[in-house]
Amino acid sequence: MSDLNSTNAALLPMPRLLIDGKWIDAADGATFETIDPASETVICAVARGRAEDVDRACRAAHRALSGPWRRLTPFERGRMLMRLADLVDRDIDLLAGLERRDVGKPAGEAEGDIRGVANCLRYNAGAADKMEGATIPLGPDYVDFTELEPVGVTAHIVPWNYPLGMAARSVAPALAAGCTVVLKPAEQSPLTALAFGRLCQEAGLPEGVVNIVTGYGLEAGDPLVRHPLVRSITFTGSIATGRNIYAAAAPGLTPVVLELGGKNPMIVCADADIDRATTDALDASFGNSGQVCSSASRYILHRSIRDAFLDALAAKVAQLRVGPPEDNPHLGPLASREQYEKVLGYLRLGEKDGLRLRFGGARPPGLDRGYYLAPTVFEDVDPDHPLATEEIFGPVAVACTFDDDDEAVDLANRLETGLVAGLYTRDISRALALGRRLDFGSVWINGWFIGGLQAPTGGEKSSGIGRERGLPGIRNYLRIKNIGIRI
Ligand code: NAI
Ligand code: MG
16 A cells, blocks of 8 residues: 555654654664554554663753753744744645554544644744743832743653644643653554654754653653653643652652543533534544543433434434544544453443443444444433443443533532533523533533634643643743842
């Protein structure tokens, strides 16, 4: 297949580690394989970084802080990131092709993700010279002001659902702030990060400013978050790993930004536009095969529209295509065998406990290979059942009903997670009043995936700490220095 050949060509001389501007093997020469989840075949071997490699990367990133990178003005840094964005656009076919193969993303979605990476770089590039300090009025005898300085070496640990998108979300603002970077992609999806590393070199980023260590969580991620030279950690992934990282960061008092997913409710009131809500649910629940931290995985439906909602949704879902990523279906395979098994485990549990399956629940016919699963909804699920409380991270949603707004708020808030809540109602006052009572980092009204590069995102409660994107996303990588002068 020409596709395979171009993938291989794109990977030369990778897939090795990028440390201090050089592509090198892991210190002990170890590698691991990355798998194409559509064909269940090996794509290629990738360097398996461990503590020694992480240490080299952190030291290189630390040295780079006092090199040519430091002498660039914020404006010049921004220009360099703009150049990098243009290179990402230039190589969009290659990058989208790698993403598609590595995690089974539908072709169009993969392309959209890469376009998002370029635009994320541009947003942060444009902000690089606009992060201003303040003057503080201490009275006639003093001048007091703040300067915002780069925090130093930053660590970025990234999941596999939007491999390059998640990397760019934190790497771009860290670079805009003048920091240096050690990036550890997920072991399931290391390829686009490596291709991105080559583009960083081509864009002229000095050696050591961006370092990339591929490998496993315990072998490469853990030493990275414990490394004494790291001054900021940004992590997206599971709650359990987020807790481990927070604990590992504690001895060094290293600040963390954690984005840990959720079990996000879509509340549909009696007066909602059902057509809009169900159309939104297609992407909200089944886009990226449901492997999205902000997916809609709990439908909280007013009893009066329960049937109308589920009937309309079932009719629309019947039109969705599940299939090979290169055919640009609505749903490709799940990203890995591990994730597939995890989701199947939840489906088995639902069956065992006699949950009512509205549709889906199995591998679609005609797809014998690859980690494919049909869009699935269980109805009338007990809010305490694990399918209603745990993040499944697959194309699976559960529905329950409510009778009044207080009950809807209780159902939404009762879990330990609080990433995103969505509300559908034609009564905007009611929406705003309800929205204020929801314990979530984002509340979306009459739409899903509202936001983008400019709007901060992050979770409450166990869904995380801190915010990414927008200007708050850059402030994560700046420290405030106060300078006081007696005159
Ligand atoms: P994970 O959270 O364990 O892995 C994410 C990243 O963290 C990977 O790069 C991994 O190598 C790294 N990592 C793992 N353990 C580490 C440690 N002790 N120290 C430092 N880095 C470490 O997630 P996993 O196992 O891939 O997926 C399990 C579940 O997590 C999914 O089923 C889903 O529910 C959730 N998840 C949520 C995501 C989100 O967007 N919030 C993204 C990916 C997974
Ligand atoms: Mg893979």
